[in-house]
Amino acid sequence: MQTILKRFAGWSLSTPATLVILLFLVVPVAITIATTFADEGGVLAPYLTFFSSGFRRTVLWRTIEISLATTAISLVIGFLAAYVVSKAPDRLKSLLIIAAVFPLLTGVVVRSFAWLIILGREGILNSFLLWTGIADQPFAMLYTQWSVVVAMVYLFVPLMILTLVGVLENIPDDVVQASASLGATPAATFRQVIFPLAVPGLIVGAVLVFTGSFTAYATPQLLGGDRQMVMGTLMHQRAMVAFDWVGASTVATIMVVITIAVVLLMSRTARRLNPMAA
Amino acid sequence: MTARPHPALIALTIAVYLFLIGPLIIVFGAALSDTSYLTFPPQGLTLRWFENIFEVAAFRRTIVTSLQIAFLATGIALLIGIPAAYALNRHRIQLPSWLSTLFVLPILIPEIVIGFSLLRSVAVDAGLPIFPTLLIGHTILVLPYVIRVISASLAGFDFSIEEAAISLGSPPAKTFFTIVLPNVRSGVIVAFILAFITSINDVSVSLFLTGPGISTLPIQILAHVEQFFDPTIASVSVLLMLLTVAVMAIVERTLGLTFLAK
Numbered sequence: 001m002q003t004i005l006k007r008f009a010g011w012s013l014s015t016p017a018t019l020v021i022l023l024f025l026v027v028p029v030a031i032t033i034a035t036t037f038a039d040e041g042g043v044l045a046p047y048l049t050f051f052s053s054g055f056r057r058t059v060l061w062r063t064i065e066i067s068l069a070t071t072a073i074s075l076v077i078g079f080l081a082a083y084v085v086s087k088a089p090d091r092l093k094s095l096l097i098i099a100a101v102f103p104l105l106t107g108v109v110v111r112s113f114a115w116l117i118i119l120g121r122e123g124i125l126n127s128f129l130l131w132t133g134i135a136d137q138p139f140a141m142l143y144t145q146w147s148v149v150v151a152m153v154y155l156f157v158p159l160m161i162l163t164l165v166g167v168l169e170n171i172p173d174d175v176v177q178a179s180a181s182l183g184a185t186p187a188a189t190f191r192q193v194i195f196p197l198a199v200p201g202l203i204v205g206a207v208l209v210f211t212g213s214f215t216a217y218a219t220p221q222l223l224g225g226d227r228q229m230v231m232g233t234l235m236h237q238r239a240m241v242a243f244d245w246v247g248a249s250t251v252a253t254i255m256v257v258i259t260i261a262v263v264l265l266m267s268r269t270a271r272r273l274n275p276m277a278a
Numbered sequence: 279m280t281a282r283p284h285p286a287l288i289a290l291t292i293a294v295y296l297f298l299i300g301p302l303i304i305v306f307g308a309a310l311s312d313t314s315y316l317t318f319p320p321q322g323l324t325l326r327w328f329e330n331i332f333e334v335a336a337f338r339r340t341i342v343t344s345l346q347i348a349f350l351a352t353g354i355a356l357l358i359g360i361p362a363a364y365a366l367n368r369h370r371i372q373l374p375s376w377l378s379t380l381f382v383l384p385i386l387i388p389e390i391v392i393g394f395s396l397l398r399s400v401a402v403d404a405g406l407p408i409f410p411t412l413l414i415g416h417t418i419l420v421l422p423y424v425i426r427v428i429s430a431s432l433a434g435f436d437f438s439i440e441e442a443a444i445s446l447g448s449p450p451a452k453t454f455f456t457i458v459l460p461n462v463r464s465g466v467i468v469a470f471i472l473a474f475i476t477s478i479n480d481v482s483v484s485l486f487l488t489g490p491g492i493s494t495l496p497i498q499i500l501a502h503v504e505q506f507f508d509p510t511i512a513s514v515s516v517l518l519m520l521l522t523v524a525v526m527a528i529v530e531r532t533l534g535l536t537f538l539a540k
Contacts, residue, residue, distance in 0.1 A: 010368070010369025010373050011365075011373070013364055014361065014366065014377060016358040016362070017358040017359055017421060017425070020358060021381065021384065021418065022380075024418055025383060025384060026383070027399065029387055029395045031395065032391065032394065032399075077290070077294050080290055080291065081291045096295070098530075101526060102299075103298050105475055105522045105525055105526065106302065106479075106522045107478070107479030108479060108481055109479070109481055109496040109499050109500060110302075110305065110479075110515040110518050113499070113512075114302060114305045116503065117304055117318060117512070120507075124304060154297065157297075161294075211388070214388075215390055216482075217390050217481060217482050217485060222500070222503065232482070235390060235394065236390075236486075239394060239397075239486065245398065248394060249398075252388075252390075252391040252394055255391055256388065256391055259386065259387075259388055260386060263386060
């Protein structure tokens with residue numbers, strides 16, 4: 001009797017949230033995916049349309065390139081900065097964490113807009129280059145693949161730092177001290193002890209950054225425009241400009257499949273590579 | 279005491295932090311510039327761009343909509359998220375294991391896909407007006423944050439206190455409100471704040487869920503930037519940054535900001 005009551009309590013308390021997610025997330029997204037397989041032209045017709053279009057293949061490839069570049073750069077500078085932050089004295093450390101949280105809590109639009117002011121044709125960087133005489137005419141930096149990558153790295157480095165500071169702080173001090181007392185140089189300790197222990201955290205960070213950049217809309221829209229169309233902006237263009245709902249749903253399905261595949265694959269890898277679990 | 283990091287690493291970290299904070303200072307400066315175009319360092323100081331925000335009807339309207347949606351979505355998410363987080367902690371064994379997976383789905387599914395699917399199924403096919411659809415989208419967006427933060431605070435709660443109260447004759451519902459909830463108060467505050475700021479800043483879910491007369495502030499900013507390049511957007515951005523500062527101050531006073539690095 002008691003357990004039935006308890007089971008009932010657990011169910012009834014979680015039901016409202018469960019229903020909201022089932023009804024307004026699982027069902028609508030399932031419908032979006034299902035419509036791409038129920039097209040009049042045949043089961044895989046929308047995908048044939050997608051992959052036979054050179055333009056859309058370019059968009060997919062560009063999105064992967066931008067996301068990989070963003071992930072790689074954010075990983076390297078995020079990891080090195082997080083290492084220094086984790087070694088900082090307490091007061092400085094909290095200050096550095098606050099300085100990373102602030103941009104993270106500031107919206108994507110605001111942070112992307114900042115790069116519009118910096119990279120524009122009459123932007124700060126061009127004015128500076130002209131003023132110093134390094135360039136004699138302004139560069140076209142906006143609406144290039146690199147302007148999107150720079151703004152995207154800017155978006156994700158704080159997330160990477162915060163994720164990795166947590167991971168690095170969890171590495172037990174005695175492991176590091178043991179390595180040093182056994183004669184390892186600081187560089188060797190970093191390479192052979194700290195880095196392998198941080199790998200699972202690096203993978204988590206990489207997944208967050210990759211999936212975030214792969215599905216981004218605001219940053220590529222502001223800094224890449226139509227010239228650097230990515231999956232997010234292509235999906236919006238298909239749905240709201242071309243009113244091609246099946247086309248937009250196809251882009252959506254490809255995004256969902258790639259996102260979930262990356263998450264599953266990488267979390268499995270992270271578990272396998274975790275030296276603490278072995 | 280471990281060895282100090284290599285000077286080159288320290289130099290790199292300083293550069294990374296300049297990279298993180300610099301652009302936000304530039305936005306701040308650009309908002310104060312007495313020019314009709316965006317520039318930094320500001321030329322002449324003025325607050326007229328802040329006044330201009332409220333003179334543009336579209337900004338006034340979208341600020342109101344964004345605030346309404348953020349308050350309502352956060353409220354609903356707390357209302358359904360707190361019981362769910364409680365059930366997940368208190369009755370974990372009685373609940374199926376897929377339930378906690380279900381609650382992280384909103385993070386796993388790309389936000390832009392959530393917005394698009396809600397437009398298709400709920401707004402167009404089921405005929406729900408845009409405002410409630412937008413509200414549903416934001417509720418789903420912030421729900422995982424609420425459940426995660428509340429679960430984290432419940433994990434530190436000693437449920438034997440609750441059992442003691444119940445065995446002494448206190449009704450379960452009353453016990454929840456007088457014993458459990460006050461003990462996770464700071465978790466509730468942080469969940470509220472994080473959900474609120476997430477909703478206010480959201481672009482990807484809202485993108486498809488705007489209609490005649492209904493839009494959110496970030497979507498309005500995107501639309502404005504494509505037509506005008508004046509400092510109004512910089513001043514709106516400064517307002518949003520001030521909101522971030524307020525949010526951080528509240529989080530720092532409740533759970534501490536280092537909570538966010540875990």
